[in-house]
Amino acid sequence: MTQTATDETAPAPAARRPALSPSRASDFKQCPLLYRFRAVDRLPEVPTRAQLRGTLVHSVLERLFALPQPDRLPERAKELLEPAWTELSSARPEWTELFAEDDESQVADWLTDAGRLLDSYFALEDPRRLEPEACELHVEIELDSGVRLRGYVDRLDVAPTGDIRVVDYKTGTAPREIGEAKAMFQMKFYAVVLWRQRGIVPRQLKLMYLTxxxxxAYAPDEPELRRFERTLEAIWQAILKAGKTGDFRPSPGRLCDWCAHQSRCPSFGGTPPEYPGWPEPDPGEETPLDRAD
Known part of the structure; x- marks a missing residue:
């Protein structure tokens, strides 16, 4: 008699190794307690319309590059807006709650704003002249030290010569000097992963500000990436040390005004929830909202 596997006998899915993503590494650098709230407690955050707009524009640009090169036109990109939003909101119905049910003009105006960002993109480059190797590319590597790095690259361009360009679209409204520092941290993170994966230092890291x-554009070199790699290893060791005891301390600063967790932060008279312990599976995953900011 043939016996089929039951729930008890079927192997459990393998847990992913704990990993560091650029967003979570940036969180810990900014404020260890923010890292805990997002990666350990996994407290929900209500996105803003601007964050959703960034996610939508990223999705449209990914779809645009899936089209034949001659079809990558501004009007074609705008035609992709509504289908992309329908798909995104179907997967995350709670996102539609940011718009009044009885006012369709809110979504229409929001889509128009997203269309302006696409116009800005086309003013920066002509996608008909490009053929990226990948869009929304998942990258992951384990360093010799044992630290696992994981993230998503908006776009990877590879020239016939083998030169690599990492491209990231920015649609957020963070203060420029802070936003650029955070964005360049993210780009160097990707550069380290790609360098270790392919043995090639990316020739260019390019940030495109659509607002x-x-x-x-920035050109890293190998000594700089080695130093940055050590920085990432130090951040991960600090995270693991805090994770053993739950000692994730707040670090008040200019970005506190945009934090969704002030009511739980001791710096603002709040009390964090009881520490649940180091999370399983890993705390390194990024969300589409992380990748669009």
């Missing part, structure tokens, strides 16, 4: 139609 004001500006680009920022």
């Amino acid at each position: 004001d139609g500006q680009s920022l």
Whole structure:
């Protein structure tokens, strides 16, 4: 008699190794308690319309590059807005709660704003002249030290010469000097992962700011990436040390005004929830909102 596997006999899915993502590493650098709230407690955060708009624009640009090169036109990109929003909101119905049910004009105006960001993108480059190797590329590597790095690259361009360009779209409204520092941290993170995966230092890290139609390009070198790799290893060791005891301390600063967790923060008279212990599976996962900020 043939015996089929039962729930008891079927192997359990393997837990993913704990990993560090650029968003979570940036959280810990900014404020260890913020890292705990997001990665350990996994407290929910209500996104803003601006964050959703960034997620939508990223999705549209990914779809745009899936089209044949001659079809990558501004009007075609705008045609992708509503289908992309329908798909995103179907997967996350709670996102629609940011818009009044009885006022369709709110969504229409919001989509129009997203269309302006797409216009800004086309003013920066012509996608018909590009053929990326990948969009929304998942990258992951374990360093010799045992630290696992994981993230998503908006776009990876590889020239016939083998030169690599890492491209990231920015649609957020963070203060420029803080936002750029955080974004460059993210880009160096990706550069380290790609360098260790492929043995090639990316020739260029390119940030495209769609709100004001500006680009920022940076060329890293190997000594810099080695130093940054050590920085990431130090951040992970500090996270593990805090994780053993739950001692994730707040670090008040200018970005506190945008924090969703002030009511739980001791710096603002709040009390964090009881520490639940180091999370399983890993705390390194990024959300689409993380990747769009």
